[in-house]
Amino acid sequence: MIVVTGATGNVGRALVERLTAAGRPVRALTRDPQRAGLPPQAEVVRHQLDDPAALFTGATQLFLNLQATGDATGALLDAARAAGVRHVVMLSSGIVREGADTSHPIHIWHAKAEQQVHDSGLAATILRPHAFAANALQWTAQIRVGDTVRGPYADAVSAPIHEDDIAAVAERTLLDPGHEGAAHRLTGPEPITTAQQITAIGHAVGRDLRFTEIPADEADSRLFPHVPPEMLRGLLKGLAASVGTTPETTTAVEDITGVPARPFTTWAKDHADDFKA
Numbered sequence: 302m303i304v305v306t307g308a309t310g311n312v313g314r315a316l317v318e319r320l321t322a323a324g325r326p327v328r329a330l331t332r333d334p335q336r337a338g339l340p341p342q343a344e345v346v347r348h349q350l351d352d353p354a355a356l357f358t359g360a361t362q363l364f365l366n367l368q369a370t371g372d373a374t375g376a377l378l379d380a381a382r383a384a385g386v387r388h389v390v391m392l393s394s395g396i397v398r399e400g401a402d403t404s405h406p407i408h409i410w411h412a413k414a415e416q417q418v419h420d421s422g423l424a425a426t427i428l429r430p431h432a433f434a435a436n437a438l439q440w441t442a443q444i445r446v447g448d449t450v451r452g453p454y455a456d457a458v459s460a461p462i463h464e465d466d467i468a469a470v471a472e473r474t475l476l477d478p479g480h481e482g483a484a485h486r487l488t489g490p491e492p493i494t495t496a497q498q499i500t501a502i503g504h505a506v507g508r509d510l511r512f513t514e515i516p517a518d519e520a521d522s523r524l525f526p527h528v529p530p531e532m533l534r535g536l537l538k539g540l541a542a543s544v545g546t547t548p549e550t551t552t553a554v555e556d557i558t559g560v561p562a563r564p565f566t567t568w569a570k571d572h573a574d575d576f577k578a
């Protein structure tokens with residue numbers, strides 16, 4: 302049995318779909334099983350942070366998403382180990398690396414949790430993706446009502462990764478031997494700027510979309526609903542620092558899954574309906 306936290310999220314949903322399609326037993330955790338809309342083959346269970354032991358009956362593996370486990374991550378790992386779980390695949394972040402700014406809030410958040418995973422005594426595989434292509438969903442509200450998207454740093458650049466490519470890597474690291482102890486750095490295949498992402502979404506939805514840059518100090522949490530508010534300044538700092546750089550790209554998705562990572566243009570086509578009114 303594989304326990305998937307954050308099962309209704311960008312990565313978790315794709316992972317549950319993959320594992321159930323492969324015929325694997327999955328326990329999918331969510332705060333609201335009624336609304337989860339997960340595959341019927343999955344055992345969909347309410348994620349009760351105050352009773353983690355009950356979540357791991359019969360489980361051998363855990364997919365850990367910090368967004369869903371928060372301050373309860375340590376207790377969850379303890380309960381998993383006590384119940385007989387042997388292996389955890391953790392969704393961490395590409396911000397964790399040699400020479401990183403260890404004072405960055407997003408680094409602190411993930412590095413602390415990686416340490417908890419290491420301290421748990423479970424065999425661990427760490428996934429360190431860079432920016433998710435799904436962050437572009439932050440623009441859905443603006444794109445549904447007009448052709449101009451406002452935001453900071455038109456030239457911020459990243460190599461965004463499709464959530465299903467992260468899920469594909471997670472699936473392989475859960476099901477194939479040899480990933481225990483590994484940390485995989487995951488990216489999309491190519492750099493793209495913020496303004497170019499808006500153009501790509503425009504092509505996907507058949508509209509001429511434009512990006513209008515606003516000063517960074519006018520950017521607030523409403524523009525970045527996927528970012529915990531206390532992380533916003535750190536995120537903006539990262540966007541500013543990326544301008545004019547060449548972001549890291551890795552071949553890990555293809556190396557691990559045998560299928561090349563999908564470019565942002567493919568993600569935009571896959572999600573075109575999300576941007577339609």
Ligand SMILES: NC(=O)c1ccc[n+]([C@@H]2O[C@H](COP(=O)([O-])OP(=O)(O)OC[C@H]3O[C@@H](n4cnc5c(N)ncnc54)[C@H](OP(=O)(O)O)[C@@H]3O)[C@@H](O)[C@H]2O)c1
Nearest residue numbers: 307309310311312313331332368369393394430431432433
């Ligand atoms: N976005 C990026 O660019 C990026 C880059 C590198 C790493 N990451 C990592 O990836 C994580 C996000 O993964 P994701 O996009 O797959 O997750 P997500 O969609 O943001 O969230 C996963 C699930 O967690 C639950 N959840 C959300 N907020 C919660 C809260 N405050 N308390 C309890 N449960 C909550 C929700 O499920 P229910 O409502 O069903 O309970 C949600 O569907 C980040 O937290 C970060 O650790 C992100």
